[in-house]
Amino acid sequence: MSPLRRGKATLGVGAGIVIAAALAGLWIKGRSQHGEMPNVLVVTCDTFRADRLSLYGASRKTTPYLEELAKESVVFDAFFANSSFTPPSHASILTGTHVRTHGLLWWDHKLSGSVKTLGERLGTPLPTPEKPQPNEGVGYRTGAFVNLPNFETMGVSRGFQKLSVATWLPGREATRNFFAWLDDPKDMRRWCSWIHYWDPHRPFAYREWQWLDPKKSPAEIAAMPPREKQRTLDLLETSKRPPFSFHEETFGTHELGVGRMEQHYNRSGDLQRKSPLFIPTASASRPFTEADDRYLADRYDGGALEMDEVLRELVEGLRTRGELDNTLLIITSDHGETFTERADEWWTHDPHLYDEVTRVPCLIRFPQKQHGGARVTALSSSVDLLPTIYEVLGLKDSELQGSSLVARIGAASNGPVAAVYSQTQNRKEFLEDPAREKGPDNPGTWRTVGTKISIRTATHRLIFDRDAKSFELYDLRTDPGATRNLHSAPPSQVEQELSSRLLEWFKGLPAGAGTEAALDDAALETLRKNGYLR
Numbered sequence: 253m254s255p256l257r258r259g260k261a262t263l264g265v266g267a268g269i270v271i272a273a274a275l276a277g278l279w280i281k282g283r284s285q286h287g288e289m290p291n292v293l294v295v296t297c298d299t300f301r302a303d304r305l306s307l308y309g310a311s312r313k314t315t316p317y318l319e320e321l322a323k324e325s326v327v328f329d330a331f332f333a334n335s336s337f338t339p340p341s342h343a344s345i346l347t348g349t350h351v352r353t354h355g356l357l358w359w360d361h362k363l364s365g366s367v368k369t370l371g372e373r374l375g376t377p378l379p380t381p382e383k384p385q386p387n388e389g390v391g392y393r394t395g396a397f398v399n400l401p402n403f404e405t406m407g408v409s410r411g412f413q414k415l416s417v418a419t420w421l422p423g424r425e426a427t428r429n430f431f432a433w434l435d436d437p438k439d440m441r442r443w444c445s446w447i448h449y450w451d452p453h454r455p456f457a458y459r460e461w462q463w464l465d466p467k468k469s470p471a472e473i474a475a476m477p478p479r480e481k482q483r484t485l486d487l488l489e490t491s492k493r494p495p496f497s498f499h500e501e502t503f504g505t506h507e508l509g510v511g512r513m514e515q516h517y518n519r520s521g522d523l524q525r526k527s528p529l530f531i532p533t534a535s536a537s538r539p540f541t542e543a544d545d546r547y548l549a550d551r552y553d554g555g556a557l558e559m560d561e562v563l564r565e566l567v568e569g570l571r572t573r574g575e576l577d578n579t580l581l582i583i584t585s586d587h588g589e590t591f592t593e594r595a596d597e598w599w600t601h602d603p604h605l606y607d608e609v610t611r612v613p614c615l616i617r618f619p620q621k622q623h624g625g626a627r628v629t630a631l632s633s634s635v636d637l638l639p640t641i642y643e644v645l646g647l648k649d650s651e652l653q654g655s656s657l658v659a660r661i662g663a664a665s666n667g668p669v670a671a672v673y674s675q676t677q678n679r680k681e682f683l684e685d686p687a688r689e690k691g692p693d694n695p696g697t698w699r700t701v702g703t704k705i706s707i708r709t710a711t712h713r714l715i716f717d718r719d720a721k722s723f724e725l726y727d728l729r730t731d732p733g734a735t736r737n738l739h740s741a742p743p744s745q746v747e748q749e750l751s752s753r754l755l756e757w758f759k760g761l762p763a764g765a766g767t768e769a770a771l772d773d774a775a776l777e778t779l780r781k782n783g784y785l786r
């Protein structure tokens with residue numbers, strides 16, 4: 253295999269060959285210490301709920317491409333995010349540490365300086381005889397392409413040499429930015445990248461509105477790209493459920509106003525008390541109905557399908573460039589989404605720690621399709637990803653809190669006591685306290701946000717609200733949707749055992765420093781503008 257990452261097809265110009273030859277020298281140094289190291293691509297699809305994907309058995313064909321890709325990849329069936337909240341969950345993916353250690357739990361927190369991101373780990377200079385730096389960095393070219401500006405402020409994208417920051421950019425455009433960076437003929441080093449896509453996130457499938465402006469004439473609608481139409485028609489044939497929102501909107505069976513605005517979601521008790529949800533119509537307004545909820549679920553599936561199509565363009569683009577087989581590709585998500593499962597808050601994710609928000613997809617395509625077609629049922633979570641990358645690259649770091657997933661491929665389970673853990677902020681209590689709502693003008697109050705932690709085994713889930721000091725226990729064998737809280741006083745044996753494991757896990761984690769760095773006014777304003785703060 254060539255020490256260069258690119259195939260001959262891309263080395264067409266003389267200047268490129270000269271530059272490539274110069275960089276090849278660097279790579280020979282890199283190889284002598286680390287052997288052949290593949291490129292690394294971590295893709296996070298925000299709000300990609302595992303059980304809505306046909307890759308994980310959903311009857312609606314939402315991820316036809318991922319099903320194809322699974323034949324040359326490993327799919328992890330019991331994979332969980334370590335948080336249900338975007339920033340901490342991404343920080344766990346990119347640092348290989350749990351929330352308590354990386355220290356990022358709320359919008360005004362910053363990633364602890366004591367943890368290192370993937371970009372910092374792989375992007376630092378190559379070792380030289382004068383400055384050996386063993387395992388301190390391997391000289392990758394690094395680039396992060398993110399769809400949430402606050403990743404930069406919060407330190408999640410720290411260390412990536414190239415940082416492309418956008419707000420809710422359609423996935424295809426994010427992919428174009430990535431390839432524009434990758435295709436730079438002046439830099440032929442091996443690369444490591446993180447792409448954060450936003451397509452499945454609220455307001456679900458919104459990119460369709462680009463095609464569905466109500467002011468469009470029938471002729472303009474008829475001129476929509478054939479692929480958009482064909483995908484919809486294919487889905488209608490394969491699904492017994494009502495049609496996707498795309499189809500409904502195209503043919504006018506649902507009001508265009510529904511689902512277009514963020515306030516039609518997040519149906520928390522708090523929000524409903526203040527502003528009951530009414531849908532503006534042409535003449536007046538009407539209350540939100542169950543049909544609207546079904547419609548929003550349809551829109552969610554439409555966004556998942558859109559994500560699948562974006563992933564197809566990304567992965568096949570790598571294949572066309574001759575990059576795919578020498579790349580360790582990880583496709584996952586930061587959390588799922590609560591639809592109407594929970595009475596207190598709907599169409600959101602971060603207040604909860606149930607399976608619908610923590611169980612996420614994880615598909616890993618190893619270089620040269622190693623282990624292709626395998627499914628892994630052993631429990632695993634986001635903190636295991638960085639150790640997996642390290643194992644494939646032949647690196648070691650004892651500070652990583654997960655463990656490599658490679659050993660779990662082919663194993664029936666990872667043992668009866670295996671468990672995954674997660675943590676999120678207690679936003680509900682926070683938002684319902686009027687004094688705290690003044691937070692944006694007084695950053696100190698934001699630090700008081702509470703926390704929930706959870707342990708999930710193959711059979712049970714236990715959630716502990718550290719502020720309310722309350723427990724929830726679910727037996728997932730008889731109650732997979734976690735609807736019947738089995739918490740009792742005195743606690744049952746299983747509750748005692750799980751609660752002591754959960755608290756021991758939490759207390760045993762090193763607590764990250766630097767968690768209370770307040771965001772500046774500009775950062776808070778960005779959050780408010782995007783609907784995260786009120």
Ligand SMILES: [Zn+2]
Pocket residue numbers: 298299337338339586587
């Ligand atoms: Zn997210």
